[in-house]
Amino acid sequence: MQIKDVMTRGVETIRPDASLYEAAQRMRSLDVGPLPVVDDERLFGMLTDRDIVIRAIADGRDPMTTTVGEAMTADVVYCTEDQDVREAAHLMEEHQIRRLVIVDRDLHLVGIVSLGDIAITTGDERLAGEALERVSEPAPAEVQVDDQSRPAA
Numbered sequence: 001m002q003i004k005d006v007m008t009r010g011v012e013t014i015r016p017d018a019s020l021y022e023a024a025q026r027m028r029s030l031d032v033g034p035l036p037v038v039d040d041e042r043l044f045g046m047l048t049d050r051d052i053v054i055r056a057i058a059d060g061r062d063p064m065t066t067t068v069g070e071a072m073t074a075d076v077v078y079c080t081e082d083q084d085v086r087e088a089a090h091l092m093e094e095h096q097i098r099r100l101v102i103v104d105r106d107l108h109l110v111g112i113v114s115l116g117d118i119a120i121t122t123g124d125e126r127l128a129g130e131a132l133e134r135v136s137e138p139a140p141a142e143v144q145v146d147d148q149s150r151p152a153a
Helices: 020-030 049-055 085-095 115-122 125-136
Strands: 034-039 042-048 078-080 099-103 109-114
Touching (some): 042 049, 078 085, 109 115
Antiparallel strands (some): 034 042, 099 109
């Protein structure tokens, strides 16, 4: 089964020049934690609620003037819509992330997939369970990463 068969399309995004205040407002109204950052329809990065708190607020930065581009994770793990669901689950395990952005071959954002999407739509509880178990394992202190860092190969 391919990712395009299980992903959520029509993902809400934010531009890198938007303020963190605007991003937080959008997250609240959508009831989401991550927002893909898109510039000219191309994936530019990922901003999470954790990024806002850790990279901006904890450093005393003003959310009204700090931009999304200043706080986002630029190196996003992603896969393409024609990849197999098992490949996506493996990427999520490897990078310890619960959501994976999906792009087309031109790196245009086309969707997002979560561990829950994989579990529900594939019916493969074992695959989703193994991925969740590995995602939930603490990373060794010297390699702990933010929610969405390191690009996929």
